[in-house]
Amino acid sequence: MASTNGYLGVTPPISTSESNPREKEVTVTLLEELRRQGIFESEEEAKMREIVLGRLAALIKKFVKRVSLARGLSESAANSAGGKIYTFGSYRLGVHGPGTDIDTLCVVPRHVTREDFFNVLEGMLREMEGVTEVSGVPEAFVPIIKTEISGIPIDLLFAQLSLAAIPDDLDLRDDNLLKNLDERCVRSLNGSRVINEILRLVPNVDVFRDALRCIKLWAQRRAIYSNVNGFLGGVAWAMLVARICQLYPNAVAGAIVSRFFIIMHRWSWPQPVLLKPIEDGPLQVRVWNPRLYPQDRNHRMPIITPAYPSMCATHNVMASTQQIMTEEFKRGSEIVDQVISGEVQWSALFAKHDFFFRYRFYLQVIASSPDLDTQNKWSGTVESKIRQLVMRLEFVDALKLAHPFIKGFDTVYYCLSEDETRAVARGEIPEAVANRKQEDIAGKEGATTMYTKSFFVGLSIKPKEAGATGPRKLDISYPTNEFIKMVRLWEKYDESQMNIAVRHIKHTALPDFVFDKGEREAAARPKKRSRTAKESPAPSAKRSRMESDTPARPDSESPLKRSTISSQGRQLSTPDSSMSFASMTEHPHTAQTSDAMDSLAVAASA
Structure with a gap:
């Protein structure tokens, strides 16, 4: 479906040339890798x-x-x-x-x-x-x-x-x-x-689908595929790929993927991505228009839907998530360059994210209930509000970044007392509860099954300013308490059946369920220095930065103080309202670096 100008999209193509032999070769290897990755259903x-x-x-x-x-x-x-x-x-x-x-x-x-x-x-x-x-x-x-x-x-x-x-x-x-x-x-x-309009606006549907499969897998592996948490959802990723297809209408999928990363890393946001001109219509419905609607001017990465009435598919993007995606576009561009030059394989592009190794401090949001149906509704409501917590955290002066993870983790615990139930609701799981099975509570009076879902936000803290002395304070009590108040305003909220808690924890205290089997132990082992790009899934410059970002896990470490805010907003597990942590300055917390770090007081109580 070409426009009246003879091309698809709002501008002429950048190139109508066919892909070169090398781009055709890497397209074949890309499709082979996608099959190896198991993304096609039976x-x-x-x-x-x-x-x-x-x-x-x-x-x-x-x-x-x-x-x-x-x-x-x-x-x-x-x-x-x-x-x-x-x-x-x-x-x-x-x-x-x-x-x-x-x-x-x-x-x-x-x-x-x-x-x-x-x-x-x-x-x-x-x-x-x-x-x-x-x-x-x-x-x-x-x-x-x-x-x-x-x-x-x-x-x-x-x-x-x-x-x-x-x-x-x-x-x-x-x-x-x-x-x-x-x-x-x-x-x-x-x-x-x-969706129907997107399929009509791409020059070659098969090429579009192959390229989109690649980008979807990459975004999922890098944990940036989630509209509800402030990243991009499936429709937005599809529109980005469709736009690159319009700009290179005769390119093969491997070339489209390469151009995707180059163009998206350099895109001048908030310039919108459009697949066709925005259309006005006779109906009294709202159309995306930043000149007319102030809230449309606040969209950080506007990707505009092609069907009337045009809307912004990326209204959830925040400053933090935009920064994270921009870094991932850069990483992807570097890796695909190396794929085309033959230095690395496509599998490097799909390397798993490092979210749970990237930061020294995290927030854990725990939604829980003793009833499964109630928990499904309650945890869904809490998840839909996590973005609001991140937006509030972005206003905290000492924070450089608040990074939400794209999914929650469901767990079930079997409790024999009210004390155990309350501890689970706070996210503090006694060892006896963690090891208990369903048959262990059968027929026992007062036994309760607790369903929980945990969501995580990584906290990147600004480096200490030059010449500054003494401890700094990171007060997150206001954003966390406001978040809890907001989710409790849900019209179906039932205090007797629904629990919400927010606690901040060190990376060493992350629960085991967020890691794949053996992943935590492997990360704790000393790493050999990589010598060539071919030996690493990331380009050498990026690899060095990633290695310095990854915190080491000392064998012996003093017990971590924790602070938890419950649905009542009280300090639950520590008597004082602030706790001392070493500041996170994007360096590993090792014996060599910890002495150079200033202390950081973190307040998390009302």
Whole structure:
């Protein structure tokens, strides 16, 4: 689909030349590496996805009929009211992998409400055969029900159209469907509309898909694939890759990946990324316009959706996450240069992140509940607010960076007393509880199962200013207490069933569950100095910096003082309100360097 100027996009291509032989060679090795990485699903899983989507489509029709009858419609009107699902995201783009979720949109007629979606459909899903998880998050920016059916994870969005019935051949490209919809429905509806438009705006869909698979895997391995936590989500990454495809319409996938990193590392943000000119329309719906809307001017890395009404897909990006992504673009550019020159293999690009080795101090946010269904809703709500905590931390003077990790960690503990339950809720797990199994509490009075989910934020602290003497203070009590107050304002918050705690911990006190098996022990062993780029997954200059950033783990270390803020905002585990830590100046905490570090007082109580 070319523009009237004969090219796709808002500017002419940078080059229309075909890729050179070396770029074609590395494209072959790239696809081989992607297969080795196991990102393509099996035929059996592909068939199961089709079966699950068919069952879900039938359930949506049944749901609409049930609500229609409850609204007083006749049997025939209820039967013809319809209801339809549309896929979008990676599944619709054709770049999904094994175990990935299917982004799905539930489209319903005007008499079916969002309340019905969460109150009625959620219950119907729980009764559906093969469903192992159902969790609704109605307060999210885009309200969502997360579920798993026959092992296939589904993210289900909702859109209520101003139609009496939803026909099976409904085409969502019709802009008039957006009439009289609230913003949440427009956002939900645009998920499908945007994906369809992206696929129409790339010059070669196969090249686009191959390049996007590479970038998705890279972003996931480097822990920068998460819209909710302030990085980029799947749609934003797809639009970036699509834009590079427009600029090099005849390039192969390996060349597209190389240009992606070069251009994105040097992009002049907040200049927006556009796949086509922003269109005005006759409808009374908001279109991204920084000249008109002050909040649009605050978007740090605007990537604008191509379907009307155009929106910013990256409104969650913060100063910290932008800095992290910029560093990763640079790293990727250096590695791909070495891949093309033959110095390293593609596997170097996909090396696992070093988040849990990068910082000396972390915040651990723990959401917990004794009820699994409650915990799924509660932890989802807490996760949707982590970005707000990071934004507040960015205003702390002594902090250089607040780095949120892209996912939470689920754990289950079996407690025999209220004291143990409270300790688990604070994130302080007694050894007896950590080793206890479900059968150990069977039939015992007062026994409780505690479900927890932990989220982590790495804290990078500014270096001590030249000439400064004495201890510095990092007071994080205000942002952490404000965060706890905010999540407790959730309308469904139940103090008796939902716990929230924030504690700051040293890297040596990170729980074992955040590491792969053997990963922690391997990092503690002395490393041999790398001599050539080929021996390391990172370029030599970057490798040196990464080695200096990685804290060593001394064999003997004094016990770590901890401070925890509970949902009541009290100091729980230490009597004093501030604690002394060595400052983090992006150097390893070793015997040689620790003497040169100043002390850092960290306040974490109200």
